[in-house]
Amino acid sequence: MISHDTFTAATQPPEMAAFDHHSGSRLERILFNHRVIVVSLCVLITVMLGWQAAHLRLNANFEKTIPTGHPYIAQYLEHRSELTGLGNAVRIAIATRGESIYDKNYLATLQALSDELFVMPGVDRAQMKSLWTPSTRWSGVTEEGLDGGPVIPKDYDGSAASVAQVRANVLRSREIGQTVAFDHKSTLVFVPLLTTVDGRPLDYGAFSDQLERVRDKYRSANVDIHITGFAKVVGDLLDGLRQILAFFAAAIAITTAVLYAYTRCWRSTLLVVACSLVAVVWQLGLLPLLGYELDPYSVLVPFLVFAIGMSHGAQKMNGIMQDIGRGMHKLVAARYTFRRLFLAGLTALLCDAVGFAVLTIIRIEVIQDLAMIASLGVAVLVFTNLILLPILLSYVGVSPVAATRSAHAEGREGSEGSVLWRFLDRFTQRRWAILTLAASLALALVGYTVSQQLRVGDLDPGAPELRADSRYNRDNAFITGHYGASSDVFAVMVKTPDGGCANYDTLMRIDALEERLRELPGVEATNSLALMNRQVMVGLAEGNPKWYDLSPSQAMVNTITSNAPRGLYNDTCNLLTVYTYLTDHKADTLTRVVDMVEAFATANNNDQAAFLLAAGNAGIEAATNIVVAHANREMLLWVYGAVIVLCMVTFRSWRAVVCAVLPLMLTSVLCEALMVWLGIGVKVATLPVIALGVGIGVDYALYVMSIMLTQLRLGRSLSAAYLQALIFTGKVVMLTGITLAVGVATWAFSPIKFQADMGILLAFMFLWNMLGALILLPALANFLLKPTPQAEVVPANSQPTGDSRPVADKSSQPFLMEARQNA
Template sequence: MHSPDRSTANHAGALDDFDRHSGSLLERALFNHRLVVLLICAVLTAFFGWHATRLKLNASFEKMIPTAHPYIANYLTYRSELSGLGNAVRLAVVSKSGSIYDAKYLDRLQRLNDDVFLLPGVDRAFMKSLWTPSTRWVGVTEDGLEGGPVIPEDYDGSRGTIERLQRNVERSNEIGQLVARDQKSSIIYIPLLSTTSDGKPLDYSALSAELELLRTKYSDDVTDIHITGFAKMVGDLIDGLQQILAFFGVALVITTAMLYGYTRCVRSTVLVVLCSLVAVVWQLGLLPLLGYELDPYSVLVPFLIFAIGMSHGAQKMNGIMQDIGRGMHRVVAARFTFRRLFLAGLMALICDAVGFAVLTIISIKVIQDLALIASIGVAVLIFTNLILLPILLSYLGVSKVAAVRSLREERDEDAGLQQPLLWHVLNLFTQRRWATVAVLVSAVLAVAGFAISLHLKIGDLDPGAPELQPNSRYNRDAAYLTEHYGASSDVLAVMVKTPDQGCSNVDTLMRVDQLEWELGQIPGVEATNTLARLNRAVSIGLNEGNPKWYDLINSQNMANTITAGAPRGLYNETCSLLTVYAYLSDHKADTLARVVEAVEKYAAVYDTKEVKFLLAAGNGGIEAATNIVVKKANRDMLYWVYGAVILLCLLTFRSWRATVCAVIPLVVTSILCEALMVALGIGVKVATLPVIALGVGIGIDYALYVMSILLARMRAGDSLSDAYRVALRFTGKVVLLTGITLAVGVATWSLSPIKFQADMGILLAFMFLWNMVGALVLLPALAYFLLDGKKDNSRIAPDVVRVEESDRAQSMPTANLM
């Protein structure tokens, strides 16, 4: 390592002798007007802090679905005619007496039905239970077909009317749908509107709270309540945010403690944490000003911004601490560190922003909002952690003991003492033998990981709500409904568009009947229901119940008669839309894919100019469309994020060799992360799709900081080994610190009751650690083969980092530490 001239170093470190007009225009504008910058930041913090109190937390059903996809466009076009398919709540009322045919139970069900009817946001026209007039029965008597409401018109709670109710239920075809197969519970089906009667967006948190109040009110020795549906799931997610905030607090304590354990300096630790929190405050304050809300997915973004801020802040703090330890005045140390690391930090943050920004290519609003919210946070970090932190440290400096400790390895080397074992081990990867081993092991891991990642599934892999833990109250409720009802709550509906008054056309019903039969043969389809099926059932009824007549009669008059008395859920008011219901065993990606493929093939053959089979409605149809969008976006997203990162690295390093060294470790980590998802049974879905892109965007930070110093030292004439040793001391040990600290911080999320947060915690912890290992092990190994002794070194990054000042200051005596 080249030793600088001591007299030059002493001259550069003195504040009185420092040229205030040196450095870039940006540096002079900031550091020559430090007080003005601090006042502006203080005013902005107060302003954004006040606006952050106005930030709302909510969710939107429409934001969770890919509204631009043709399936969803079809659903939204006909949503008002689809009997509430889509966003709905199912409330199962269980009789503790053993049967729903009990006067106390039925009275309780009626009162609960009336309470639910008055809830804000309920689509009352399509609400359904035993007590709604739309729930009807049809039966065959000596006088022909008869029917009416399931609840007898003269119902008075007497034994006779209850027995008639039981007969009506048995003839209503509702057992397995509104009534449990064991007839010990019944469902109140509650379709929801996107807005309330006053035009405001539906508040899912408030609705969930109202449902919980009803659960509490009606859960006693007579009835028990189970609730499922998107609104309830989101409500439970929002309720769990208090625990998310607790995990945020735990992560903050862990990162603060580990940073202090590294620096042993209270003031610098507090400043790094403070500036990272200021970034979060600015971000949260900007959101209501821009008209945004937090949702259960983007609520995790502020912690990511805090984590990124801690990483960059620790780098700035470490650089200033070392320069002060060499004898520089704190103002000079802050300016020199700003010169060396601002561009590297800026490019790293731009890479972070790109990692978030590419998520906007996914046509799901909740992910696009997450991308924008995160990009705002990253932009804020440029001011709070790249500018505000160095200026604050230029005023307060660091403790004398901490500054001296930061140069311990350098002083030990000058004194001929043994270097830390970890530094010695890591430096081995700049030598041929260990570099070869690192590259070969990485190649083997990448190939094995890629083979495993081929089994990565798209969509949900678990029953119930995969966003919540399997033992959560919601998933226990969902398991109850699945166990006790023949037709599950997972429904995929096919819309059959016909001309007005054409839904009862016999030819159309024949085609619908054939599609229904084909759907019934698909594994995972438990039951189906269509107007054609009703025609078959009525045909039996008209022929003394003889099953031989279970067929579609080729009679237009008969079809018209049956259609006139059919429930509206099977067709719309203008008889221009039929609905084919497929009740699924689950909403796993494979199940949905099989059904979608069968319908697409059928439509390709039997669609005509007047009759078209359109996908898709129901929660199964919506999830199928979401899976299709996610599958396509998964690869597109990676291509875009890696393309942008490679371009930014080329602009930063001005060397394709250095870019390869920086990017290959990220690729290996991405591959291994997908393999981990396969091993843990985590599918690619809305909640996990952003993780790999975020891991790439954040992971490049480590490589940028290490490579910037490595290239600068090699440009100055150092060997690869000496250059890497300097990089380890100056930025590498902070990469090690932040990688471990952030991984430990997010690993605590694995204990969260919200499963997608637990999944994100595990995946992000893995990516933080492996990106750190890649930057400290694989990067120097690749540099041995691509950079060491290559002519390309003479052209590497002439403007990336300016280390001349650091070179001159390297051997400065300790002075001006306060």
């Protein structure tokens, strides 16, 4: 095979003369003997995918954030067309700064705003409700019987008499606390949303921008506007997440500066950063080709891919720099480093990919998309950081100053050891190892005890994804404080035979359910056809509270039902809705409601009525919490199972696997305890973090353990093996662990709460996984790993030449495989 890089004897540098270009594995020969072709292909792919990345969209989808396969959600989706606004909706409160809403100017503003919302793309116009919609009605008892009509009559003309009529109609309606605030100084516009517009998913970013334009248009010195709902949360998240570019730039700047401070070589530093950014470009370019979009939950994944790339790239650069410092040609150094670290790097990336891919077991589409996007990014890193980077470094190498500095540092550390290396080496000694294991066990017990208090779901009112003082949460607090019917609605569907919704026995069961619901902490009020029957009976009895009961007369019940709003039952009279208005959507509140309704349904379901859970935003969130709680432990079991298998394949030693995995488990336990301490619940936004931490954290253990095992199998003592691991890969593990932790820690300043939470958790896991690989791993190795007996044991202060890398003309396998054969 004739390669593009075959050197003639006349043109080869002296240090290349003894190198056999046909040595190494088949993969190495294909790649390094055809470097020009490999680099050209990568450049072409980067240009093409960079153009595709420009077409990537940032959006969200309501149905992607809910577990559509859960029975609760399946039942809601089955009856969604018959339920009034119990899914995705926006609530807009228009508040006057005057005395009350009974003012012609206020009502004119409300009318204009309501009309503008009505024609906005994405609005379910048939279900929209405000004071100006015909579905907002009043009812009362007159000398002629029951009477009623629209709250704002058709002949309203803005006169004082018309405004007075509106006031009277509001007082006779059941809208106070729902459409009209208790203090009569604001009204709500309820805007249910469609899933698609013109056959395409609703663009929440654009819709939120339209809402902001409406807010700016109608807000004045006399009117203030408050907006809540999923669409507005997503819009605010998308606005805030656009600032992620600033955090991304800060992370790049921090990692570049620290890496340069370590290498003192601009060209190799910039090359590592560039290859990591190329991986991000490839990932983003592949997404539109595969039909994916970025959403508020997956938009942080490109940074994680960059972080992983920096970690692996720094290891490759460090190995090449050390070999060049020993006098090797840059091409030989690149090939030797490729042999030594390709298998460890590939295994680490496979663990990362598995950590991401396991998230697909969670039947929530937004998490499955995140898993696929992240796995795709990790797959790309195999090409950009394990292959492209060593090949590019084989061309540019490192500066002579950096190589000389590396050689001097390596000689100094190998002969006498730095203060830090001498300190870390103590953990290979039995006394320090015992103390380390005892401290780790104590931390594990404390962490496990605290982690038992970890809650599933939201732990704060409003939108926990946003800061407590964000405009959205202030708007939510306003609506919650001024309306009895909160925005957190848990709806129970009652399925009956056709025409059976007004059955007296069914209404009695619904009435009993409501009574039990109202006794629960966290429940503000309920509403149903049974409650309306009670209220109408009191109205027919001139307000006498003695008649606050269900009429035993089926004929009377039928009469009342015929005049009830369709939101309480459907057109075929085979589906009733029991509305439960909650004070919040915290996990404990939802759990109490679900447990009670489930128990009630089990005891009361029959042929005439089946109580089905659940609709409403709180019902959907309750189902999501159930899925997340079930998936949390299952996900960790799959992640650790896959990591253990991959480590076993790589190390071929169960003892080495134990040393690598136990530090990860300690970090997972402590991370859950940290979530409890910070008041972070396990939910869609935070569930992936622990799995990501395991997948990324195993990289550190793999790089340290791979060198330690090789040295132990060559007969070195544990102390000598660990010193070689520290010199060759441990320095970069420490460097990248601290640097990446600082990079993600900057997210703590993000206006997006869940991004700040994720940054804190990832920074914690980066640091603890690094400490686990450098402290707990050697302590465990003291008890589990022993040197392989050799005829001659290499002294601890020997330089990592010769046995620590493959012999040039005999190497035909990657470094770990050859070392295993030598041992």
